[in-house]
Amino acid sequence: MKTFKGGFHVPDHKDLTASAAIEQMPLVTDYYVSLSQHIGKPAQPVVNVGDQVVEGQLIAQASSAISANVHSPVCGDVVEVVKRKNAQGVLVDTIHIRSNGRQDRQTLPALTDPTPQQIVERVAEAGIVGMGGAGFPTAVKLQPKDPVDSLVINAAECEPYLNCDNRLLLERTEQFLQGVRLLAKAIGVSNVYIGIEENKQQAYEKLLQQPHVIADTKEALASKQQDDIVVVQLKAKYPQGAEKTLIKACLNREVPVGGLPAAVGCIVDNVGTAYAVYDAVVNGVPLYKRLMTVSGGGINDPKNLEVAVGTPISAIVELCGGLKEDTVKLVSGGPMMGFSLMNTDVATTKTDSGFLALTDKEASSVLPTPCINCGRCASVCPMRLMPMYIDFYTTVGDTENAVKYGALNCFECGTCAYVCPAKRPIVQSVRLTKIKAKEKK
Amino acid sequence: MSYVYSSSPHIKSPRTTRSIMIDVCIALLPACLAGVILMFTANAAFPMLGALSLMHLVICCVTSVAAEWVFLLCCKKPFKQILAEFDFSSLVTGLLIGMNLYPTSKWYVGILASIFAVVVVKMLFGGTGKNLVNPAIAGRVFAFIAFGAAFGGAMSYVNPNTNSPMVFTSPISGGKVEGFDASGAVTGATPLQVLMGSAGTGATNTLSNLDLFLGTGVAGCIGETCKLALIVGGIYLVVRGVLNFRWPLVYIATTGVVSVLIAWISGCYNSEGVFIPELMGTKFAQAWEVFLPSILSGGLILGAIFMATDYVTTPNTKVGNYVYFVFLGILTAVLRKAVKGEAVSFAILLGNLVVPLIDMYIRRKPFGYVKPQKQRKAKPADEAVVAKEGD
Structure with missing residues (x-):
């Protein structure tokens, strides 16, 4: 099985939510939509306090080449634009929208058989950013400066506890693959790889059942057709889903120090990003919802949720049965690279793949001792x-x-x-x- | 309700320094036990050797731990905190020093060696993880140099059976237990020395390889005689993920091979010291007789599994570790031929001191490392441009 050198198999605790079907997060009253949900400059608000907005309406515009549009997750009124702490603990401009209970929705025109240029434009319009955690504007990524020959889809999901990519692959397989094909079309490559860890066997098999999806075996590759997508099963080892290690495992190419994947002719996109591209192009729905895994030993009822951007974590915790007494740590994202939260008074963003409540048993709080040079x-x-x-x-x-x-x-x-x-x-x-x-x- | 707020990662492996040290202690137990039992049975007339061995082990453990605690108390650390932070590394040091003493060593040797190892070698350099050399090895070398006869030397007792005075001498490590009779100082030759011709003429090897492996009838330090028990401990450490099996193997194999080479070359000289090339063919096959005894003699296996592989005093890279352990192997074999005793501990001590040098020159190439060729080519050009602008 393909992998990279180094790494460590961290106990994945994925069984908590591996078989929990995706649920919709019900409407809440208040949404806090951050204007910095991506790498680059914060978006520029295009609505004023007191304005009425509908679900899917553009509320903030990309302010420079590296920035992303932000859309309203709900139908309601703009209460205020304030500085609010995000998951990283940084004060960022945030639009506070109070829901008015209506469900009006505004979408972009659906595109049938779009040109590469149209896809890139739509991705920018829909405010799609890398949904694996980094939040790099996808439209920028789709126009690399170096020549690119391969697209690698990151379905490794190597972070413990998280299952949102896994559930998406299982429940929305066709839509996801459509998104992948749109991405490949946008950058004009025919070598498409999906890297998936061995601990997601069910999703792996489901993918292979789809037309024009082949396994990474010699026989299958020999008869590969132009629009075949190759699914590469990878060893379950952290951090298999990091860009550089994923490319190393799938294509055996090493991104040079300080370089981007495009330097070795690759573009890496996350499962969630591919799905968002599908949604934006085929349905015209901009990115204001995402899948999140709510898990950890401190959560009474772990779930996989489809959450609107800007939903307060406190509401999500309430839906999932609240926190257990022995919770010692709150984490936004995965336990390895996520951010610890001081409280649940934080809203979700486009890049939040999970929320975890960890107990003392899980989140080690042993104090550091001197290094013993064990290597x-x-x-x-x-x-x-x-x-x-x-x-x-x-x-x-x-x-x-x-x-x-x-x-x-x-x-x-x-x-x-x-x-x-x-x-x-x-x-x-x-x-x-x-x-x-x-x-x- | 307040929550723990910290940098990622938010989960940690259950492995701690303390759990590693406890594992090492557990791995040392079979060898300690075997050493004590072997000493009990070494001389039927004098089972007290076993009791002495046990005494040494207990004294060294107690002194090492006590020395660390007293030192920390002198540094005004509250005792509660000392107990909470106790990582068992001083217990490992104590056990190892005890295993490195001879049953016939004087009682105070272990105490002083332990204090030296823990206080001078470890604590004064900054405690766990900061020591330059392995404390146990330093303790043993300290005892060897400072006490000489008291470390491995003669002891007088009255034979309880015959009521006659007895003098015990500890024969050279790895030789046969034969000094334990009333005749006084008898120094045994190790099988290795016999085979390599450095034990003098007339010396014969009376120990088989199996004896050497099991430690039956073999004289030496308490913990180094039973190789089987040491290897069992080593396997435990490998299974527990504490030890990389590669490094002891590299060390031991290098020592064996270099010993063979030395025996081969020295075997080709005749009694007048003239090199006879014709002998090379026949002597090569003979030289391999040295291989197993050289591996199974003395403190090599104890040193290779438990002392040379101390995390703190080994290089940080794979290549560096190969260099280090091959270096140790060569040094051990050469020292054995040259000084006829105390080879392993001096080799490891010297090796430890070379580690910072190895780490300075051998580094890893990071992922995606690009050779800085372009920069070198670009430099003269840049300078040329600057020079022109200067004009």
Whole structure:
């Protein structure tokens, strides 16, 4: 089975929600739609306080080349535009919309047989961003500067607990594949790979049953036709779903240090992104809803939900039966790369793939002890760095040496900190060094 | 309700430094037990050797842990915190020092070696993870250099059976237990020395490879005689994911092969010291007789599994580790030929000191590493442009 060097199989706890069908999040009263749900400049509001908006209406516009449109998730009134803390704890401009209970919806005209240019334009119009977590505007990604020959769809979902991609693959298989074909058309490639971890056997089999989808075997590849999509089964190992490790596993290409996937002729998109592209092109629905896994030992009733962007986490928690007494940590996103939350007074965004409530048993709160140089961090590092040195030099305040040992090449997957027996806060060190290195420049 | 707020990742593996150290302690137990039992049965007339072995182990463990705690108390750390942060690494050091003593060592040797190892080698350098050399190895070398005879030397007792005075000497590590009689100082030759011709003429090997493997009738330190028990401990560590099986194997195999090479080359010299090329063919086959004894003799297996592989004092890269363990293997074999004793501990001590150097020069190439060729080519051009602008 294909994979990359390094990494570690983190217990995935996916059984909590693996068989929970997608449910719709019912309407709530207040929505807090952030204007910075993507990498790049915040969107510029195009509505005023007191305006009435309908579901799917454009409420903020992309403000520069790297930015994304934002649409209203609900039919209601704009109450205010305020600075509000997002999941990362940063104050960002947020539009507060109060629902008026109506269900009016505004959509874009559906496109039949669109040209590549039309797809890219629609993706930009619909405000689609990378839904794996980074939130890079997809329209920008679809117009790479380097020549590209392959599209890799990231269905690895290597983060423990999360199941939203898995459920989407199972329940909306055809729509997802349509989205993938639209993406391939937009960038003009015929080599399309879907990388999926072995622990999603059901979804893997479902994909292979579809027409023009073939497995990654020699016999199947020999008779590959122009529009066949190749499904590559990957070893269940964290961080299999990181861009660089996914490309390495599927195509055996190594993205150069500091480079983008396009440097090796690849574009990587998430399952959720492909589905959003389908929805935007075929149904004309902009991106204001996404799938989320609500899970963890501290959640009474774990679910997979389709949630409107801007829904307060507190409402989601309420729907899922509330929190258990022994919850010690709240996490937005996956447990390896997500952000810990101080409280549930935070709204969802386009990039939230999950919300977790972890108990003391799950979220280790053992305090750091001195490094014993065991080398586990280096042996699991997918970027083949030496995290023990980065942590050491950061701790003693030597940014220069921390950078020398590759702190800037780190994408903060957290595998090193997971396996560390001394519980060193290695990812925190990397982040600190990145900030300090930026300040120096 | 307030929640824990921290940087990702939010889940951590259950492995802790403490659990690793406890695993090492568990892995050392079979060898300790086998050592004590072997010493009990080594000389029927004098089972007290077993009791002495047990005493050494207990003394070293207690002293090591106590030394660490007293040191931390002197640093004004509250005792509650010391207990909460206790990671069992000083217990590992204590056990290892105890295993590295001879049953006939004087009682105070273990105490002083433990204090030296824990306080001077570990705590003064910053505690767990900061020591330059393995504390247990340093403790053993300290005892060897500082105490000499008291470390492995003679002890006088009265034979309870015959009421006559007895003098015990500890024969060279790995030799046959034969010093335990009233005749006094008898020094045994190790099978390795006999085979390599460095034990003097007339010495004969009376131990089979099986004896060496099981430790039956083999003299030596408490913990190093029973190779079987050591290997069982090693396998436990490999299964528990604490030890990479590769490194002890590389070390042991290198020592064996280099010993064979040394025996081969030295076998080709005749009694007048003239090299005879014709002998090379026949001596090569003979030289392999040294392979197993060289592996099974002395403290090699104890050192290779438990002391050379100490996380703190090994390189951080795979390539670096190969360099380090091959270096240790060569050093051990050469030292054995050259100094005829105390090869493994000095090899590891020297190897430990070379580790920072290895780590400085051997680094990993990161994922997607591109050779900086373009930059080198571009540099002269850039300088040329700058020079022109300067003009």
